[in-house]
Amino acid sequence: MGKLTEHLSPRQISFIEQQHLFFVATAAAEGTVNLSPKGMDSFRILNEKQVIWLNVTGSGNETAAHVQQNPRMTVMFCALRGAPDILRLYGQATAIHRADPAWQSYISLFPELPGTRQLFLLDIDQVQSSCGMSVPLFDYVGERDSLIAWAEKKGPAGVEAYWAQRNQISLDGFESHILEKSGTAAKFSSD
Template structure:
């Protein structure tokens, strides 16, 4: 077993900030429900305190993370190093969804570049912070560039088009749970 941390300290915060990609894992309560793992990246993640993190959630073709958090709040956020020094860090906790117009939404969005695809902010009250070796993760050349497809698609659709897209794709999860 890896190391357990009391909280996210400055060294761990710097390491998290240096990772270009991270993952979220959520699941519904129903045994037959589908586990969801989502890759994420870009300038969207913030360590908000020693036991609190958050990120800007962009519009996607699904809404599983939001739906699962609304149902039960359980989440694991995982960061992994792809450089020569192996490391995996997991943040387990209770997540919450914050929609436009709320104070938390505005607080977290202000920490990142504006993006017309922004649909929500997710925060996590971190209950467990751990790391493990990461020896099985390959060494990769990390980030040769960011994809700007989310922004370009949202700009092309415009605000009304984004609302229509969310109404079509983001109202419920693949398991029928409430999304947006």
């Protein structure tokens, strides 16, 4: 039923390009496992062995904190309409922040989204496809605009203040380095 390969096939690339939702799982050596749903126009395939996704501000910053300790990441897509299919990408991830030299190489691949926080580059070790026959069918209605409206209302300085308050430390106490790596640490050095 399932199939394991070392790279994305043309059919799998086409499947990913049609999806509106994906899930990201990370974990440090100890502590919680983080599993986050992702949407918006935030995923790009660079080649059959490498993908990148844009991360916007959220209530936590677990993915960045985990990846800096342990680069393992799993990305999962599942068909919510059409033929059943589940696709998992297993690999080693790198968090790319605004102050990192690689930022400019990749950020132009994405639309400008208020609250953009990091990019995650995933070097694929394995690709697993499986049936997904138990996944229910859903209709895509559209993107939510809540997060964009929130970030626009806060403005860049307000979003960065939110990072200082809520995005520096993971649930398990690991640092995300969001302020230093985004180039905004000096603004909040008294916090």
